[in-house]
Amino acid sequence: MAVLAxxxxxxxxxxxxxxxxxxxxxxxxxxAFMCKRGxxxxxxxxxxxxxxxxxxxxxxxxxxxxxxxxxDIEALGAALAARGGWDATYVHxxxxxxxxETLVATLAEVVTTPAFPEGEFALLRERRRAELVQTAxxxxxxxxxxxxxLFFQGAPYGxxxxxxxxRLEALGLDDLKAWYAREFVPxxxxxxxxGMAPFPRLVAAAAEHFGAWRGGxxxxxxxxxxxxxxxxxxxxxxxxxxxxxxEIRMGHLGLPRRHPDYFPVRLLNYxxxxxxxxSRLMTRIRSELGLTYGIRSTFAWRRAPGPFVISTFxxxxxxxxxxxEIRRVVQEVRQAGVTAQELAEAQSYYIGHFPLGLxxxxxxxxxxxxxxxxxxxxxYLARYRERLAAVTLxxxxxxxxxxxxxxxxxxxxxGPAVRVKEPLAEIGPVTEIQAE
Amino acid sequence: MSQETALDPRKWNPEIxxxxxxxxxxxxxxxxxxxxxxxxxxxxxxxxxxxxxxPGITGISHLFExxxxxxxxxxGPEEFSRRLQAKGGEVNAFTTRDHTSYFENLPAEHxxxxxxxxxxxxxxxxxxxxxxxxxxxxxxSERKLRCVDSPFGLVEELLFATAYTEHPYRxxxxxxxxxxxxxxxxxxxxxxxxxYQPGEMLILVAGEAEPERxxxxxxxxxxxxxxxxxxGQRVVEPPQRGERRAVFKKVSQVEAxxxxxxxxxxxxxxxxxxxxxxxxxxQGRACRFYQEFVRPGRAVELEAEVYPPPWTAADPDLFxxxxxxxxxxxxxxxxxxxxxxxxxxxxxxxxxxxxARAKKLLRSQTVQGLARTFYRGLMVALFHLKxxxxxxxxxxxxxxxxxxxxxxxxxxxxxxxxxxRTVVTLKPVSPEESQVLGPLC
Numbered sequence: 001m002a003v004l005a006x007x008x009x010x011x012x013x014x015x016x017x018x019x020x021x022x023x024x025x026x027x028x029x030x031x032a033f034m035c036k037r038g039x040x041x042x043x044x045x046x047x048x049x050x051x052x053x054x055x056x057x058x059x060x061x062x063x064x065x066x067x068x069x070x071x072d073i074e075a076l077g078a079a080l081a082a083r084g085g086w087d088a089t090y091v092h093x094x095x096x097x098x099x100x101e102t103l104v105a106t107l108a109e110v111v112t113t114p115a116f117p118e119g120e121f122a123l124l125r126e127r128r129r130a131e132l133v134q135t136a137x138x139x140x141x142x143x144x145x146x147x148x149x150l151f152f153q154g155a156p157y158g159x160x161x162x163x164x165x166x167r168l169e170a171l172g173l174d175d176l177k178a179w180y181a182r183e184f185v186p187x188x189x190x191x192x193x194x195g196m197a198p199f200p201r202l203v204a205a206a207a208e209h210f211g212a213w214r215g216g217x218x219x220x221x222x223x224x225x226x227x228x229x230x231x232x233x234x235x236x237x238x239x240x241x242x243x244x245x246x247e248i249r250m251g252h253l254g255l256p257r258r259h260p261d262y263f264p265v266r267l268l269n270y271x272x273x274x275x276x277x278x279s280r281l282m283t284r285i286r287s288e289l290g291l292t293y294g295i296r297s298t299f300a301w302r303r304a305p306g307p308f309v310i311s312t313f314x315x316x317x318x319x320x321x322x323x324x325e326i327r328r329v330v331q332e333v334r335q336a337g338v339t340a341q342e343l344a345e346a347q348s349y350y351i352g353h354f355p356l357g358l359x360x361x362x363x364x365x366x367x368x369x370x371x372x373x374x375x376x377x378x379x380y381l382a383r384y385r386e387r388l389a390a391v392t393l394x395x396x397x398x399x400x401x402x403x404x405x406x407x408x409x410x411x412x413x414x415g416p417a418v419r420v421k422e423p424l425a426e427i428g429p430v431t432e433i434q435a436e
Numbered sequence: 437m438s439q440e441t442a443l444d445p446r447k448w449n450p451e452i453x454x455x456x457x458x459x460x461x462x463x464x465x466x467x468x469x470x471x472x473x474x475x476x477x478x479x480x481x482x483x484x485x486x487x488x489x490x491p492g493i494t495g496i497s498h499l500f501e502x503x504x505x506x507x508x509x510x511x512g513p514e515e516f517s518r519r520l521q522a523k524g525g526e527v528n529a530f531t532t533r534d535h536t537s538y539f540e541n542l543p544a545e546h547x548x549x550x551x552x553x554x555x556x557x558x559x560x561x562x563x564x565x566x567x568x569x570x571x572x573x574x575x576x577s578e579r580k581l582r583c584v585d586s587p588f589g590l591v592e593e594l595l596f597a598t599a600y601t602e603h604p605y606r607x608x609x610x611x612x613x614x615x616x617x618x619x620x621x622x623x624x625x626x627x628x629x630x631x632y633q634p635g636e637m638l639i640l641v642a643g644e645a646e647p648e649r650x651x652x653x654x655x656x657x658x659x660x661x662x663x664x665x666x667x668g669q670r671v672v673e674p675p676q677r678g679e680r681r682a683v684f685k686k687v688s689q690v691e692a693x694x695x696x697x698x699x700x701x702x703x704x705x706x707x708x709x710x711x712x713x714x715x716x717x718x719q720g721r722a723c724r725f726y727q728e729f730v731r732p733g734r735a736v737e738l739e740a741e742v743y744p745p746p747w748t749a750a751d752p753d754l755f756x757x758x759x760x761x762x763x764x765x766x767x768x769x770x771x772x773x774x775x776x777x778x779x780x781x782x783x784x785x786x787x788x789x790x791x792a793r794a795k796k797l798l799r800s801q802t803v804q805g806l807a808r809t810f811y812r813g814l815m816v817a818l819f820h821l822k823x824x825x826x827x828x829x830x831x832x833x834x835x836x837x838x839x840x841x842x843x844x845x846x847x848x849x850x851x852x853x854x855x856x857r858t859v860v861t862l863k864p865v866s867p868e869e870s871q872v873l874g875p876l877c
Contacts, residue, residue, distance in 0.1 A: 138586075359473065
């Protein structure tokens with residue numbers, strides 16, 4: 001099998017895009033329906049609508065109850081899962097290749113004929129309530145959510161995709177139905193299939209089962225803006241007296257996925273904090289100082305500018321030291337740039353790793369979904385390695401100066417205030433925030 | 437093969453080709469040639485895990501795994517990872533109860549580099565007090581992350597510490613906090629000398645690699661190691677004679693219980709019906725636990741789980757039930773209904789539909805795994821290490837397929853007995869009460 005099979009495209013008469021990759025390693029198919037609107041279109045006072053809608057699609061159709069649906073799908077050894085994300089909402093159905101036609105039919109049934117049963121909605125709300133209560137016990141999750149909420153100050157991308165405890169009662173079944181009717185339209189949909197199945201057979205199955213679907217609409221305009229207002233740079237503290245380690249998040253606004261500096265910034269970030277032991281942050285904070293087991297920096301590549309965030313944790317007594325050192329590393333990279341050797345290694349990592357990232361149908365499907373979401377072009381994967389290789393040292397150093405802003409970092413510490421507040425106050429004023 | 441044939445699921449061959457050989461010094465090698473992708477997974481497994489430790493040095497296998505990345509006579513700390521990652525490699529390691537495994541998944545043309553660097557750190561590892569101390573701090577942070585500050589980490593530790601009384605599976609792989617603090621570099625070096633030798637090693641190369649070429653390279657880089665031997669170690673956990681219960685109090689939003697039943701190790705055929713049983717109880721959405729407890733909102737989570745082959749421990753492992761009560765659902769009521777649900781199954785058995793569903797789900801899971809060169813390698817290596825026969829990996833699909841409803845009923849009755857059960861409950865307390873109970877570590 002070639003490393004890279006072609007991505008095929010067909011557009012059905014109703015406007016639904018079908019993208020497929022013929023995959024021969026194991027008899028598997030990964031199917032996914034993507035609606036190109038996600039939690040960023042949740043009504044401001046109703047966080048969770050997109051994600052709950054996705055979940056409720058799996059809870060019964062006009063033909064089958066949730067139990068019948070689950071039984072029939074699992075009898076094939078297949079798995080159905082749906083979720084809201086930023087910029088898109090996904091319904092995945094993975095199963096054995098021998099069942100491809102049945103799986104396409106089932107996915108179409110779930111996506112196009114949901115029953116939105118009242119009883120299932122009530123149960124879903126209770127399950128989410130329980131899950132959200134439990135989330136408070138997971139320091140990493142608490143920190144991720146608190147950071148997004150603090151950083152985006154009410155703009156899209158700031159709320160929790162799966163819903164928020166204080167506003168569960170604000171969501172009603174009608175909100176989900178209305179969201180579905182507005183956003184689930186074939187023109188904003190992409191059906192992806194990666195598996196052991198010839199593309200023409202897939203298109204035929206898709207046409208048969210999705211072809212008559214018209215959907216509602218008109219879909220919300222795609223969100224592409226930078227937020228008007230963000231949290232002021234500085235140090236924020238969420239007190240969790242029972243924790244032995246602090247969770248640390250430090251970030252500022254990043255770039256949209258379609259930004260022309262995408263490749264230089266991707267390489268820059270590998271060197272800064274994405275590249276494991278090849279990264280500056282891991283080298284300094286873990287290998288040299290032993291302050292943490294793990295640290296990474298991430299640019300969240302979304303349709304609108306997403307956050308750039310550095311995430312780590314450290315025993316509480318090291319918190320201030322870790323914050324200082326992280327800031328220093330970002331400053332160094334911004335001012336002095338990266339070395340030619342670092343860049344060469346980052347490029348050869350991504351280029352060499354390319355086939356490993358395409359081993360499983362699910363991994364290939366993830367790439368194809370991303371290509372579909374951001375309209376990156378069917379030749380994106382074919383040209384990916386040459387684009388990375390073409391990035392110069394000057395471009396990466398320029399990207400560091402242009403896109404890293406150590407002075408703008410919003411720092412959130414989730415940890416025991418008695419042990420961390422004073423040392424943090426030596427760096428700068430500390431603002432205490434409350435949990436949701 | 438034509439594209440048409442390649443795209444026909446009926447023509448797919450799941451068999452993993454295995455070419456074994458042994459060097460004169462006793463080092464065992466398995467090659468899994470597979471030309472479909474230009475990648476290789478290089479794996480070096482050492483048959484030493486937390487079970488080979490003793491109180492006082494618990495966690496040494498895992499801490500030592502970290503030290504293997506801290507440099508050699510010619511490479512600085514973490515240079516090993518950097519070099520291979522720069523070729524596109526995924527470089528990592530993990531420690532289990534029975535073994536410690538290092539791997540590099542990378543483009544096939546860098547096979548020699550991976551093997552030469554693995555040999556280099558085995559022969560020329562360079563450790564000093566300073567980098568030992570740094571790594572100790574890293575592992576202490578890892579322990580806090582995975583166990584102390586995680587919602588159920590310490591509850592699970594207490595489950596194993598209560599269920600096992602004599603077998604070394606009773607301590608956690610990452611080790612007890614105070615052992616990690618008192619261990620010395622000299623302890624680690626003694627451990628290294630004893631276990632990191634050909635008698636306890638398995639080298640496996642899966643992917644686009646010719647067996648002859650692998651033999652030549654392994655011979656070149658590892659052939660000069662002095663011969664070693666594998667220490668026999670047999671500890672049998674005495675049969676449990678009555679339920680054991682323990683309570684763990686910590687700051688938590690939810691009540692939970694972890695129950696463990698002693699079962700079998702990887703080499704025992706009952707592992708397959710036990711997997712089917714776990715699937716019937718809690719895999720997917722049509723399963724019993726989801727429909728009865730999770731969907732109606734009584735439990736946030738209710739999972740029945742046994743480590744799937746080849747991850748099952750070598751010696752009898754626990755079948756674990758993890759129940760997290762939904763807020764408002766009293767744990768004792770949830771627990772009583774949970775045991776009732778098991779009793780019903782033990783009396784009435786499972787339906788043919790349930791059985792077929794579980795078997796198909798397990799088949800799917802196995803097929804999916806076979807897409808990854810790394811996983812194919814692990815399957816063979818772990819069966820070889822723990823059950824003495826790597827070819828068992830090729831029998832996995834058939835082993836699941838052969839399970840009958842009677843088998844499932846039999847293992848449910850045999851293992852999920854009250855007398856064979858250990859239950860640890862998590863009881864939530866306030867931060868103030870938690871403080872009074874003493875520090876968490």
